[in-house]
Amino acid sequence: MPFPPLESPQWQSHLRAFAWGLRAVGSTVLTLVLFATYLGIGALAHDTHFSLGWVLLSTLLVWAGPAQIVLISTLGSGATVIQAAIAVTVSAVRLFPMVVSVLPMIRGPQTPRRRLVLASHFIAVTLWLECFRLLPQVPRERRIAFVHGLGCGLVLVCLVANVIGYTLAANLPQLFAAAILLLTPLAFLLSTARNCRQLADILALGLGLALYPLASRLHTGVDVLISGIAAGTIAFAVQWWRERA
Amino acid sequence: MSEFIGDWHALLVLVIAGFLPNEVWRMVGLWFGSGVDEGSDLLVWVRAVATAILAGVIAQILVTPPGALASVPDWLRYVSVAAGFAGFALARRSTFAGVACGEIVMLAGKWWLG
Numbered sequence: 001m002p003f004p005p006l007e008s009p010q011w012q013s014h015l016r017a018f019a020w021g022l023r024a025v026g027s028t029v030l031t032l033v034l035f036a037t038y039l040g041i042g043a044l045a046h047d048t049h050f051s052l053g054w055v056l057l058s059t060l061l062v063w064a065g066p067a068q069i070v071l072i073s074t075l076g077s078g079a080t081v082i083q084a085a086i087a088v089t090v091s092a093v094r095l096f097p098m099v100v101s102v103l104p105m106i107r108g109p110q111t112p113r114r115r116l117v118l119a120s121h122f123i124a125v126t127l128w129l130e131c132f133r134l135l136p137q138v139p140r141e142r143r144i145a146f147v148h149g150l151g152c153g154l155v156l157v158c159l160v161a162n163v164i165g166y167t168l169a170a171n172l173p174q175l176f177a178a179a180i181l182l183l184t185p186l187a188f189l190l191s192t193a194r195n196c197r198q199l200a201d202i203l204a205l206g207l208g209l210a211l212y213p214l215a216s217r218l219h220t221g222v223d224v225l226i227s228g229i230a231a232g233t234i235a236f237a238v239q240w241w242r243e244r245a
Numbered sequence: 246m247s248e249f250i251g252d253w254h255a256l257l258v259l260v261i262a263g264f265l266p267n268e269v270w271r272m273v274g275l276w277f278g279s280g281v282d283e284g285s286d287l288l289v290w291v292r293a294v295a296t297a298i299l300a301g302v303i304a305q306i307l308v309t310p311p312g313a314l315a316s317v318p319d320w321l322r323y324v325s326v327a328a329g330f331a332g333f334a335l336a337r338r339s340t341f342a343g344v345a346c347g348e349i350v351m352l353a354g355k356w357w358l359g
C-alpha cells in the first residue's frame with residue numbers, strides 16, 4: 001500500500017495519521033492469519049463454555065493470541081486460576097523484548113511515557129512485525145497516532161472474528177475447526193523463523209521446540225518457562241562463545 | 246451484563262490470569278525499555294529466551310492440542326508442521342506459502358484417513 005511521502009500535508013493531522021494506520025490493516029496477509037486465529041479462539045471459547053462477552057473482553061484486555069489460547073485451554077481443562085496465571089505469565093514474557101525493541105521507533109526524543117501506554121498495550125506479534133515494516137514510511141511525530149489506528153483496526157477485526165467463530169462453533173465442521181486451530185502454531189512458527197537474524201535466534205527457536213517435550217514430562221506447571229530459559233540461555237551462550245572464540 | 250460476560254468470578258479470573266500476566270510485561274518493557282541498548286548482551290539473551298518460550302508455546306499447542314485440533318492424530322500434526330516449514334523454506338521464506346502448505350497436508354491427511 002503506497003503511503004503519502006513523509007513531507008506530504010496528508011500527515012499534518014493526528015486524525016489523518018490514525019486513519020492511515022486503520023487503512024494499513026488491509027495491507028497485510030497477517031491480518032488474515034489474525035482473523036482466522038481469533039475465529040478459532042471464538043470457537044474454542046464456545047466449546048469450553050465461556051460466554052461471548054468474556055471472550056470479547058479477553059481480546060480487548062489480553063490482546064495476545066497464544067496467551068488467550070493457553071488461558072482458555074488451561075482453564076477449560078480444569079486447572080486452577082493460579083496455574084493458568086503462571087502458564088500465561090510465562091507465555092507473555094516475549095512481549096517484554098518486543099516492547100523494548102519497537103518503542104524506540106515509535107517515540108520521539110521528548111515523548112513522555114504515559115503517551116506510549118496504549119501503543120504498548122497494542123504490541124503483540126502482528127503489530128510488532130508491522131511496525132518494523134511500516135513505520136519507516138511514517139513521519140516520526142505522527143507514529144503514535146498511526147500505531148493507535150493500526151492497533152484499533154486489528155483489534156476490531158479480531159472482535160468481529162471472535163463473534164463469527166463463537167456463533168459458528170456449534171455448526172462448524174470439526175475438520176474446519178481443527179484447520180483453524182492449526183493456523184496459530186504454523187503462523188507463529190513461520191513468522192518467528194522469518195524474523196530470525198542472529199544465530200542465537202535460530203538456535204533458540206530450534207532448541208525451544210525440541211526441549212519443550214522433555215520439560216513437559218516434569219509436569220511442573222511452568223514447563224514452558226523451564227524449556228524456554230534453558231533453550232534461550234544455551235542459544236545465547238553458543239553465540240557469545242562463537243563471537244569471542 | 247452478567248448474562249453477557251458471566252459472573253464476577255469469571256471476570257476476576259480474566260483479569261488475574263489473562264490481563265495482568267500480559268500487561269505486566271508490556272509495562273515493564275515500557276518502563277525499563279528506554280535504558281536498554283538494542284545490541285546489548287542482556288537484550289540478546291532476553292530475546293533468545295523470549296523466542297525459545299514462544300517456541301515452547303508452539304510445541305505445547307502441538308503436543309497437547311486444544312479443542313478440535315485433538316481430533317488430528319499426533320503424527321499428522323507433526324508432519325503438517327514439518328511440511329509447512331518445508332514449504333516456507335522452498336518458497337523463499339514466504340509465511341503464506343508455508344501456512345498454506347501445512348494446512349493442505351493436514352486436510353489431505355484427514356481426508357485420506359477418512
